[in-house]
Amino acid sequence: MDAIVFYAPHEIGLQSIPLPPMTPTSVRVATKLTSISAGTERMTLEGRLPGMPQLRYPLIPGYENVGEVIEVGADVDPAQFQVGDRVFLPGTVRYEGFFSVFGGQVSESVNDAKRPIKVPAGISNETALLLALGATAHHGIRDLVAPGTRPSILVLGQGIVGQLAARMLTQYGAEVTIADTIPFRVGLGEADHFIVVHQEMDIPSDSFDVVVEATGNVSCFDTAVRALKKRGHLRSLGFYEDIRFAFGPAFIKEIRLDIAGEWDAADLAATLRFLADHDAALHQLITHQLPARDPNRAYTVALRDPECLKIALTW
Template identity: 40%
Template structure:
């Protein structure tokens, strides 16, 4: 029984714009892969201790006659027990961030920053915020940059940098180079502006999604830069993030900036996709009656 879901703005914006041409993503679809709820019914072979537990479900394929893009935006879900993550020790609302946290963790694990490494995280949307927090947990020095002061107000970093018209350039505000740039904006233009800060042999981690890569080659060539891509989480990443949130190592409470009831879903999508001050929106399903 669903209690909370969220809207993954970057992914769902591309879905609604028709930029994800896959047969299972042909409209109409049931979107969403960030569902938190309570287990109300079990299959015959499922351990009875699952009943009434709070869990996260990364989407479901339990529908007939309609594409389940990911299938998470529904009052009730039926899912294989292997796709369910118990939220023991986690506030249920915070569980909607597990998917993006695990995606960021996968990227950080691939990058493998060491204590003392200097990282620049470009963009302070949810994935950028989580990547910065997770890199600092690993002992790296982290600077974050964004144009939006409201997003930067929620950031956790060693240096917080706002860029934009009338403000000093990124190069003027960050002293010294960085060993890696983590790109979480989806903008090639923004990424290109950071290459002068990258140290020789440095790494660019692409955590956004891009239709094409369009970067000036000469600066990359001179830096002997490495490009690293990361897709969704690896096995174990969801549980690892659950544990980090549960023990307080990864604090996500400030990232849930907006909450609306599911009865206002049209407004919720408008806010999540178009309000730059919305970091992460929670949809509350708790007033939806059970079938």
């Protein structure tokens, strides 16, 4: 099997490594597509990752893997998995001689049958790549729109998490405004109002019940506080090394700040339904496709091209 390997910060390669042996409770998956996380994989490639102060190399990155089951262990219930099933893997097992964050950038894998998530027939392989970040977005917005209300919500940042969060909030009945500094991303978005940000003052002050911070850029917290109404709610969907913002304005407005964490089974189920209902429309969010055999080019495009919203690597 082949794997994309980070040998050290800023050093990427493709290497052939042994496939772990099958067990009676495992399934073997041939990878069709993977994607690159602009947050976790970027930070890992740069040698830093919150919660893991001592990253160790060489490591295999990735947690967005869509593949096909090609072998099933003898003890796996046929109702759970059969050969030919399509699955999403939010990472794979550890491989001898390599560390893992989270091991998804591989051409093939052997996993305990509890790990893969079956992809329903109504979801394409490309759209299935959005499952983990879609569940992350859903976890961050699922409680923001109470029944019978229409809160005004600003989604800062139109990367994949921001794109999906805005679409879900619109579906749940919020009045949604999206904002980003990249016109291309704003143009792809779905919302009631659209802002291409050239300077901070392009975002109106004291205007929103809720701000969803989805840029992953800690400098946007002050912008979010300024945009909120009195006693507004700031929900963080990003992944940061630390958080800093001016306390005074937040104190005066009495804002509520909370941080969305890891998705759960309810988010996963809701996101699978959302992806199935919007499969065709979500295809446009996969803006680039490149072969996994050239990982240096793929990571350069994914992490440096501002018009690369989401990349699919073919295996």
